[in-house]
Amino acid sequence: xxxxxxxxxxxxxxxxxxxxxxxxxxxxxxxxxxxxxxxxxxxxxxxxxxxxxxxxxxxxxxxxxxxxxxxxxxxxxxxxxxxxxxxxxxxxxxxxxxxxxxxxxxxxxxxxxxxxxxxxxxxxxxxxxxxxxxxxxxxxxxxxxx
Amino acid sequence: xxxxxxxxxxxxxxxxxxxxxxxxxxxxxxxxxxxxxxxxxxxxxxxxxxxxxxxxxxxxxxxxxxxxxxxxxxxxxxxxxxxxxxxxxxxxxxxxxxxxxxxxxxxxxxxxxxxxxxxxxxxxxxxxxxxxxxxxxxxxxxxxxx
Amino acid sequence: xxxxxxxxxxxxxxxxxxxxxxxxxxxxxxxxxxxxxxxxxxxxxxxxxxxxxxxxxxxxxxxxxxxxxxxxxxxxxxxxxxxxxxxxxxxxxxxxxxxxxxxxxxxxxxxxxxxxxxxxxxxxxxxxxxxxxxxxxxxxxxxxxx
Amino acid sequence: xxxxxxxxxxxxxxxxxxxxxxxxxxxxxxxxxxxxxxxxxxxxxxxxxxxxxxxxxxxxxxxxxxxxxxxxxxxxxxxxxxxxxxxxxxxxxxxxxxxxxxxxxxxxxxxxxxxxxxxxxxxxxxxxxxxxxxxxxxxxxxxxxx
Numbered sequence: 131x132x133x134x135x136x137x138x139x140x141x142x143x144x145x146x147x148x149x150x151x152x153x154x155x156x157x158x159x160x161x162x163x164x165x166x167x168x169x170x171x172x173x174x175x176x177x178x179x180x181x182x183x184x185x186x187x188x189x190x191x192x193x194x195x196x197x198x199x200x201x202x203x204x205x206x207x208x209x210x211x212x213x214x215x216x217x218x219x220x221x222x223x224x225x226x227x228x229x230x231x232x233x234x235x236x237x238x239x240x241x242x243x244x245x246x247x248x249x250x251x252x253x254x255x256x257x258x259x260x261x262x263x264x265x266x267x268x269x270x271x272x273x274x275x276x
Numbered sequence: 277x278x279x280x281x282x283x284x285x286x287x288x289x290x291x292x293x294x295x296x297x298x299x300x301x302x303x304x305x306x307x308x309x310x311x312x313x314x315x316x317x318x319x320x321x322x323x324x325x326x327x328x329x330x331x332x333x334x335x336x337x338x339x340x341x342x343x344x345x346x347x348x349x350x351x352x353x354x355x356x357x358x359x360x361x362x363x364x365x366x367x368x369x370x371x372x373x374x375x376x377x378x379x380x381x382x383x384x385x386x387x388x389x390x391x392x393x394x395x396x397x398x399x400x401x402x403x404x405x406x407x408x409x410x411x412x413x414x415x416x417x418x419x420x421x422x
Numbered sequence: 423x424x425x426x427x428x429x430x431x432x433x434x435x436x437x438x439x440x441x442x443x444x445x446x447x448x449x450x451x452x453x454x455x456x457x458x459x460x461x462x463x464x465x466x467x468x469x470x471x472x473x474x475x476x477x478x479x480x481x482x483x484x485x486x487x488x489x490x491x492x493x494x495x496x497x498x499x500x501x502x503x504x505x506x507x508x509x510x511x512x513x514x515x516x517x518x519x520x521x522x523x524x525x526x527x528x529x530x531x532x533x534x535x536x537x538x539x540x541x542x543x544x545x546x547x548x549x550x551x552x553x554x555x556x557x558x559x560x561x562x563x564x565x566x567x568x
Numbered sequence: 569x570x571x572x573x574x575x576x577x578x579x580x581x582x583x584x585x586x587x588x589x590x591x592x593x594x595x596x597x598x599x600x601x602x603x604x605x606x607x608x609x610x611x612x613x614x615x616x617x618x619x620x621x622x623x624x625x626x627x628x629x630x631x632x633x634x635x636x637x638x639x640x641x642x643x644x645x646x647x648x649x650x651x652x653x654x655x656x657x658x659x660x661x662x663x664x665x666x667x668x669x670x671x672x673x674x675x676x677x678x679x680x681x682x683x684x685x686x687x688x689x690x691x692x693x694x695x696x697x698x699x700x701x702x703x704x705x706x707x708x709x710x711x712x713x714x
Contacts, residue, residue: 131427131428131429131430131433131529131534132427132428132429132430132616133425133426133427133428134425134426134427134428135423135424135425135426136423136424136425136426137423137424138324138423138424139321139322139323139324141423142321166460168328168458168460168462168620169620169621170322170328170331170460171320171322171331172321172322173319173320173321173322174317174319174320175285175288175318175319176285176316176317176318176319177285178284178285182314182316185316185317193621194621196620197619197620197621197622198619198620198621198622199619211648211649212648214667214668214689214690214691215667215690216644216647216648216666216667217643217644217647217657217665217666217667218625218665218667219657220657220658220662221621221624221625221628221662221665221667222621222624222625222662223661223662224658224662226621226625237423242423324424327489327490327491328460328461328488328489328490329461329485329486329489329490329513329514329518330489330490332513332514333510333513333514333518336513351509352508352509355508355509356503356504356508357503365509365511365512366512366516369515370512370513370514370515370516373509373510373513374508374509375506375507375508375509375510375513376506397506398506398507399506430616431613431614431615431616434613460620462614462620462623463612463614463623464613464614465611465612465613465614466609466611466612467577467580467610467611468577468608468609468610468611469577470576470577474606474608477608477609
């Protein structure tokens with residue numbers, strides 16, 4: 131038997147909050163998804179004005195980051211023409227996303243879930259996903275100190 | 277040109293809150309999805325312990341209720357063997373759900389979105405979805421009075 | 423954060439062994455799948471002569487039993503015409519199976535994975551899946567005693 | 569009428585064992601799939617820590633290698649921009665994989681099945697798949713001598 135750590139719904143809300151606050155700061159309404167470590171959806175929010183296509187893309191970015199234990203941005207580099215993972219973007223029915231914006235949430239060296247953001251530029255998406263993780267990890271750190 | 281009324285993210289959160297409070301009362305951790313009037317996901321939450329299979333089913337119940345402008349439960353009756361809509365359950369790649377738990381949100385006679393709930397019995401799912409709608413409509417009514 | 427117990431690959435092999443030995447006893451070559459508690463495949467074997475269609479069905483039975491935390495057989499009863507879950511069989515792209523042969527593996531009251539078996543009659547499939555679980559639980563019990 | 573040579577379940581286990589031993593040597597927990605010559609799954613194992621996304625990718629690499637009777641790596645070259653098979657990676661719903669790690673098993677000049685490995689770099693995946701084939705062919709050769 132294996133013992134696994136996984137995000138709770140409360141954790142997922144914190145991750146979404148951090149991403150949403152950052153999205154509001156930069157003025158881009160985002161779709162924000164949080165999955166557990168197996169890539170299964172825990173929570174999702176589409177900010178008013180977020181893109182319809184991004185409801186799927188945000189979820190699949192989080193699925194990819196959790197399932198493959200790496201950022202979707204790292205696949206972008208690795209899947210360029212001539213690079214080893216070229217062509218991987220159409221795997222799993224196209225759910226494997228290689229566009230920036232999916233980032234695994236890592237606690238004590240283990241992937242416990244992931245955030246996926248979509249509707250802006252890939253750089254904006256990634257920035258907001260990271261803001262969600264920053265807020266979450268800051269909360270974890272604060273609770274450990276208390 | 278058409279003007280459409282549609283749930284906002286704030287509305288979706290209220291709908292989820294109402295469903296979640298009811299789910300907690302009956303002790304069943306639920307997956308709760310809210311879509312807009314086009315069946316596109318606005319918000320989703322899987323309560324800790326909610327079923328993995330229900331992450332998809334809750335979303336598809338809301339999709340069905342919004343898109344078809346009727347409860348999934350009404351399809352249950354209409355799709356029994358020998359009834360006119362028999363076989364409709366496998367339509368749209370199986371996304372059209374005929375099990376109770378998807379309810380359209382109706383304001384001023386127009387469908388503005390839908391709630392889909394899954395993880396309990398169909399009756400429990402439907403009860404929680406209705407509780408979400410009740411909370412939302414109570415808020416609308418209160419704001420009109422003030 | 424949540425802490426989850428999950429089957430290991432060694433556990434999955436034991437579950438398959440138990441099902442396979444029973445399948446050999448009754449003379450039916452089976453497809454046998456084991457998933458973790460999120461419905462993700464850990465191990466699979468198609469015995470020589472097992473059915474090609476059953477490679478998918480066995481996996482989806484295990485996915486259903488793990489994800490929904492109940493036997494696929496329990497859905498068979500609940501999804502008959504006129505019963506509450508009627509029509510659920512086409513959910514999740516048809517992956518939600520209501521035919522006997524998918525059984526969750528429960529340890530200390532928690533679903534830690536599931537076994538799905540297919541190629542025989544539903545009763546034979548279910549019998550073999552249970553034989554896998556029996557062998558696994560006997561091993562757990564023995565290790566606790568030592 | 570045609571007579572087909574095809575891997576047995578015992579053969580598939582040997583192929584998985586060879587890949588798994590190599591994966592352990594390089595310290596990368598892999599998903600390992602073996603299909604028959606028609607691309608149908610015979611056996612699968614996800615080593616503890618293998619990637620969730622790789623459960624599908626490993627199977628689809630083996631499917632591609634068996635069905636197309638060539639390594640997925642050979643498609644990587646042929647599908648680069650400007651090359652004849654450009655765009656083939658999204659064929660068959662994305663199941664046709666052009667990333668290294670899928671290798672056909674060839675006996676007496678005939679494809680009898682394939683191995684697909686995923687979770688490491690494409691080079692690591694391919695190395696482990698080949699190790700599985702090496703162990704299998706060594707066993708065939710030994711039995712012919714005895």
